[in-house]
Amino acid sequence: MKIGARILKTGIAIVLALGLAQLLKFPSPAFAGIAAIFAIQPTIYRSYRTVIEQLQGNIIGAAIAIGFVLIFGNNVFYVGLASVIVIIINVKMKTENTISLAIVTVIAIMENQNGDFLDFAFVRFFTVMLGIFSAFVVNFLFLPPKYETKLYYQISNLSEEIYKWIRISTSHVSEPFHIKSEIQATKEQLIKVEQLYLMYKEDRELFKKASLAKSRKLVVYRQMMVTTRKALNILVKLNKYENQFHHMPEEFQNTIREQIEYLITQHQQIQLKYIRKIKASYEFTSDQGITHKELLSLFLSIQKEVKDENEQDIYHMMALTSAIIEYEEHIEHLGTLISSFQSFHKDDDELVIETTNED
Template identity: 60%
Template sequence: MKLGARILKTGIAIILALFLAQLIELPSPVFAGIAAIFALQPTIYRSYLTVIEQIQGNIIGAVIAVVFVLMFGNEFFIIGLAAILLITLNLKFNLENTISLSLVTLIAIMVTPGDEFIEFALLRFSTVMIGVFAAFMVNLVFLPPKYESKLYQKNTSITEEISKWIRISTRNATEHQLLKADIEKLREEILKLEHLYVMYKEERDYFKKNILAKSRKLVVYRQMNTTTKKALDTLKRLHRYENEILHMPESFQEAIQQELDCLINHHEQVLLKYIGKIKPEAAIMEGHECLNRKELFELFLSQQKDFVDDNKQILYHMMQLVSIIMEYGEHVEHLDTLITSFHSFHKDDQHLEVETKIEE
């Protein structure tokens, strides 16, 4: 079992929250530890937003708790009504993420009223907020997340898996059910890839130079993700129409095989180009140059005369296959252009940091 940064940070945040609450001699420091668990977030920016939201949500919870106890007491029924009101207000003010912790604050204040109730309520609120700030400090200082290297690694691993299956599929060597199961897994990996992109997008830079580079990187990674998804779409079409492809002339099958070999080679080389493994101006192709879109379309049209009306359905399916291959090629070319442009503007930029992390 791998001990990840999120697990370590959760433990450190709980320790820090409990230590600070005990250091200040606050009663029931356990509430600080609970607050730290709720407040820990995957990115520094989200952690900052959580602090702001939790302050608002817990103020609402504390105020409702104090008002209800002073006006109605602290019977179980009253606590339930206060919780309903708190949830309603949090939803109204778009503070859904604070509901759990603000309910903890409300219950912690309402269950133990006494002669010095207002002071007790302030102490409970302070204890919870110490946990929130402890989680923020841990997220800021300890093991700050670096989603760029994770995003690049995930992209390359998915692309390698798709490329492997495309090569096998074009040579009619796949096991149908096995490939079907792997396509489902790849769909799930694409969803994780998109989540990593969102996490990387939320990371904030505080220097103008880095902000400009980050904006260009976001464009590159967005296109990188789109190209990978188009590669998966191509694999799905190959899998869906594998029988129809076998009914096509051998010359057409060989041309599609060579074209896809060329495209996936180009795709893999473009990813290497981004981290400096290949020179930006390089255009390395194996065997032959990829067909341009006009040549590929003409190749498809040339097959029409060989099919009678009864086999037009096969031709219709091949049109879909050729269409997705053309789209895939367009996205690979666009990604190549973006990466070449990026290198021309940021020759010494942080893409080298990605390469270093991968090698480590």
């Protein structure tokens, strides 16, 4: 079993919250540990936002709890009623994420107690807030998430999987049903990559220069995902029209295989260029492959060779040809974006070679 950074950070946050609560001699340090569990977030920005939202939610919860105890007492019925009111207020304010911890605050404050109630209530409130701030400190200082590195390698690994199945499909040795299940798995993985992209996007940079660089990186990564999706589209077409493809004239099949192989190689090299494993002077060129015009001419020429009863196959090959042209256009655009980025940020070495942090 692999223990991710978020698991470790949750443990560290609990230890820190409990330790600080004991050091400050708070009577119920467990509430600080509970609050730390709720406050751990996958990104630093989310952690910061959680502190603000939980502070707001806990102030509401504490205020209602104190008001109920002073007016009605701490009967269990009023604890439930106060919790319902807290939920309603948070829903109205669209801060549903704070509901759980706000209710914990209500219960902590309305618990049976002796002595000065207001002192007790404020101590419980600050105990909960101590847990939230402990989680924020841990999230900020310990094992900060490296979403850029994860994002690049997940896109790269996913692309390699697609290349592999494209090559198998064009060689006519594939099992269509098996490839169909691989396509579905790849689509699901792409959704996860897009979610990772959103996490990377929402994290904020502290300095203006880094923020500008990240804005350009976001454009590059978005194009990487789009280009990978276009490669997947070719695999889908090859799988769907495998029989029709292998009934086409030999020249057409060979040319399509060579063009796809050429584009895959270009795609690989451009992505390696981004992490500076290939010279920055490398540029995408279609000189080695055939042009769009030549590919269209080849497609049009096979219409004369295909029998009338197989005319439907021509429309399927048109879809495949169109997907290949679209893939090439996106590879070219990706290459342009990466070249532009590296010309503006020649000293950007933030993208490490190995992924060392997993949530």
